[in-house]
Amino acid sequence: MNQLWEAVLWCLDPAHWTGPSGIAARSLEHLGYTLLAVVIAAAIAVPIGWWVGHTGRGRGAAVALSGAARALPTLGVLTLTALLLGIGLAGPMTAFVILAVPSILAAAYAGFEAVDRRVIDAARAQGYTGAQVLWQIEVPLGLPVLVGGLRSAALQVVATATLAAYVGAGGLGRYLFLGLKTQDYAMMLGSSLLVVVLALVLDGVFALAGRAAVPRGVTVARRGVNA
Amino acid sequence: MNWVLDNLPLIADRTWAHLATSLPAILAALVISVPLGWLAHRYRILNGPVLTGAGLMYAIPSLPLFIVLPVLIGTGVRDVVNVVVALTLYGVALLVRSVADGLDGVPPEARGAAVALGYPPLRRFLTVDLPLAGPVILSGLRVVAVSTVSLCTVGAVLGIPSLGLLFTDGFQRGILAEILTGIVLTVVLALALDRLLVVLGRLAMPWTRAEAGA
Structure with missing residues (x-):
């Protein structure tokens, strides 16, 4: 417990927060990696997932891919891309994107599949075109599930970004590995706590976003049923 | 391919260490999740806290957890016990929901029939509720098994043996084949x-065979 206290003191020491390799800068770096990776992964996975969900084509492949990806060891992908792409951000970022794509892809098509078929049939009966069904029904109704997928992807990247310091990237993992190498347990433990806090805060933000993503009509309907 | 042939004993060693770390964690997660999931299912008041706690647990990145755990349980940083405990916690976080969902899905008629036949609570739980919740628990357990085996490699950056050591060693020495292996x-x-879990599931729950084949 004494060690835990020392770690907290390490985190709170103002001297550790400033400068280009201070906690503030490293936290922003960590967050920056995460957001960039999730944005790139979403740009790849969301259109494909929506296409799979809308047309029902390629569903088997998408399910197999997102299932198999769970078995993919993050450290393995990270060291592989680092070795292939060399020093710099390209290697780790490629790994982050590879690891973030499957959960976003799965959430994008699962969100569409969760839409009540009768709602889509009703829309078609009213003369909605395919594009209108997509943008006015499937996308808004599938959004909460998609946000859930973005949430898991973001958490996955936060965890992997910590490991990325092992292959030379920045972020809060830097302190962790520096502490490990120099046997500075307070630094190692303190930075671990910071990563945990960062992950939990991000998780909370996505939980709120997920709630905000539920279309108003759906919540009204649900409340109506409960009342 | 040459690297693999030249290092078969090393690979076998790492695979064994990997199994010795991940299998106990998967088993422990199952054993802990069943009573915990039952509590969440049985007592509505506990449902929220247990499932929220499980969700938060799952949000915690693995490497920081490997480092924080030693302080809490009094082990060394490079102790394999940290990895087993951390993987168990992640497993429980995933499985508790499956167990609670599975038990929630048991048809009230089946439960009522068992009560009417005079089954005492524990026997009813073991012979009626648990088997009927089995398929849902099994699907949760499969996810746990896969993610545990994958997460187990992270301990390698702390020097804890597993297949993950092939990544760290391959990276340090620039051997692509080692990482790929x-x-x-x-x-x-x-x-x-x-696959093994699927087969065991069919053996333990023969009535699910027809559905699985469909």
């Missing part, structure tokens, strides 16, 4: 365990 073996191990 580690990735392939981890995925194969995870998928093999997944």
Whole structure:
């Protein structure tokens, strides 16, 4: 417990927060990696997932891919891309994107599949075109599930970004590995706590976003049923 | 391929260490989740806290957890026990929901019939509720098995033996084949365990065979 206290003191020491390799800068770096990776992964996975969900084509492949990806060891992908792409951000970022794509892809098509078929049939009966069904029904109704997928992807990247310091990237993992190498347990433990806090805060933000993503009509309907 | 042939004993060693770390964690997660999931299912008041706690647990990145745990349980930083405990916690976080969902899905008629036949609570739980919740628990357990085998490799950056050491060693020495071997073996191990669970599930729950075939 004494060690835990020392770690907290390490985190709170103002001297550790400033400068280009201070906690503030490293936290922003960590967050920056995460957001960039999730944005790139979403740009790849969301259109494909929506296409799979809308047309029902390629569903088997998408399910197999997102299932198999769970078995993919993050450290393995990270060291592989680092070795292939060399020093710099390209290697780790490629790994982050590879690891973030499957959960976003799965959430994008699962969100569409969760839409009540009768709602889509009703829309078609009213003369909605395919594009209108997509943008006015499937996308808004599938959004909460998609946000859930973005949430898991973001958490996955936060965890992997910590490991990325092992292959030379920045972020809060830097302190962790520096502490490990120099046997500075307070630094190692303190930075671990910071990563945990960062992950939990991000998780909370996505939980709120997920709630905000539920279309108003759906919540009204649900409340109506409960009342 | 040459690297693999030249290092077969090393690979076998790492695979064994990997299994010795991940299998106990998967088993422990199952054993802990059943009573915990039952509590969440049985007592509505506990449902929220247990499931929220499980969700938060799952949000915590693995490497920081490997480092924080030693302070809480009094082990060394490079102790394999940290990895087993951390993987168990992640497993419980995933499985508790499956167990609670599975028990929630048991038809009230079946439960009522067992009560009417005079089954005492524990016997009813073991012979009626648990088997009927089995398929849902099994699907949760499969996810746990796959992610545990995959997560187990992270301990390698702390020097804890597993297939993950092929990644760190391959990276340090620039041997691409070593890293690829580690990735392939981890995925194969995870998928093999997944298949094994499916087979065990069919043996233990023969009535699910027809549905699975459909």
